[in-house]
Amino acid sequence: MPSWEHSIEVTMQDVSYLSRPFGVTENIDETLGMQTADLFSDMLERQTDYVSPATYSPHASYIPYRRYLVDWMSDVGEQCALHTTTIHVAILFLDKIFRSRDIPRSHWQLLATACLSVAAKYEEAEEHCPPIPDLLKLTKLAAVGHTSLTFREGEVEVLRNLGWKLRAVPPLHVIGYFLAKGATFEDDRWQGKELIDKIPKYIKKYAEFFCNLTLQEYSFQQYLPTHLAAAILLASRVSLQITPRWRPELQLLTGYEEKEILPMFNHVWEYYEEQFPGHGARSISPRSVAANNTFQ
Structure with a gap:
């Protein structure tokens, strides 16, 4: 059971010690004029209409x-x-x-x-x-x-x-929400150094790459899309050698502790290394990820 139910109850006073998102230039709630957390709640509710362990x-x-x-x-x-x-x-x-x-x-x-x-x-x-x-x-x-x-x-x-129910929630939709809220933070470190301005774009490229990669393989449909999306976010941070790998802000954002997504992360990483031998050990560059068409 994800910890989202508990995280959603955390007040702003409770999270005052957390780091600020890095590279987020706008408040998506203000831009859209709505509470986007409600969209995520809707994703959580509707995601099993198309993908769940029960329908695998x-x-x-x-x-x-x-x-x-x-x-x-x-x-x-x-x-x-x-x-x-x-x-x-x-x-x-x-x-x-x-x-x-x-x-x-x-x-x-x-x-x-x-x-x-x-x-x-x-x-x-x-x-x-x-x-x-x-x-x-x-x-x-x-x-x-x-x-x-x-x-x-x-x-x-x-x-x-489809029963005329067309609201499908792929992990890519969930990743979009995570990225809009901020998936890197001001006190993160990239290869032991301070983050550079391009890091959020690199995270986005990696996340989209892993979403495309896991779409190819049906075995990833045994996981809830929100669960797999959190694992993909972890894989993206690991690929870029961002530390810490997971943090309280990401638990609050996704609803999952690192231990809850490790089995999915390991599955993603093993499939990645199977499809691109040796890349996992040395981490491919964001440029090569952007150029790679994983559907070929």
């Missing part, structure tokens, strides 16, 4: 082919200039549908594209949603006989299978 299905029939679907959907999403968060949500849509029923392989491409389209309509501004004719041409669905009408039927099939 490692033996679902599509799992051996899932990596190819993830890579393909990522490529299509990037060609459509969709936000990375939209692609992550679309893949959560697909996972939920595919683990609940057997889908004929001849139907996979249509449903995968329909998931992207539905996710875009929910996550993106209207003008950024790819038109159906463009999707049919890009994915070559038109070449196998699909029309705008049959594609819309595919979208309706997606919506029905």
Whole structure:
């Protein structure tokens, strides 16, 4: 059980001894005119609609082919200039549908594209949603006989299978909240030295890298998104050699003590070293993380 329930009760007087976030130039609550902690509470409540230990299905029939679907959907999403968060949500849509029923392989491409389209309509501004004719041409669905009408039927099939509940919470959404609140602090140290101005950007690049990396591997869906996001934040700090690795401010922010996220962190780190041998021992640079397309 995360310690968020206890942390949320901490008053400003109780946290007066904590360090200030480093590199946070605006108060996100004031900018948005709302209590963003309420958004995090909503994520905590809704996250199990798509990902939870209870719905983890490692033996679902599509799992051996899932990596190819993830890579393909990522490529299509990037060609459509969709936000990375939209692609992550679309893949959560697909996972939920595919683990609940057997889908004929001849139907996979249509449903995968329909998931992207539905996710875009929910996550993106209207003008950024790819038109159906463009999707049919890009994915070559038109070449196998699909029309705008049959594609819309595919979208309706997606919506029905999702129960019309489209509020999916991938770890990337949670990371966005953590970063906006501040994931590094004024008395942190980077390789034994004071932090430099670029550190928050480096943390963001690492966090997004680990979110993309763990999206590829279905075994990470045995963890709650908020739990995995906290582990990814720890992995990002470890990659940059920021000390201390974890601290009371991060426990307050995420709701997790370091011991609670260590199993997830170890899983993330082991998978990272498996995919990029030797990098974990020497830590790859933020520049190489930004350049690396983990979907390839």
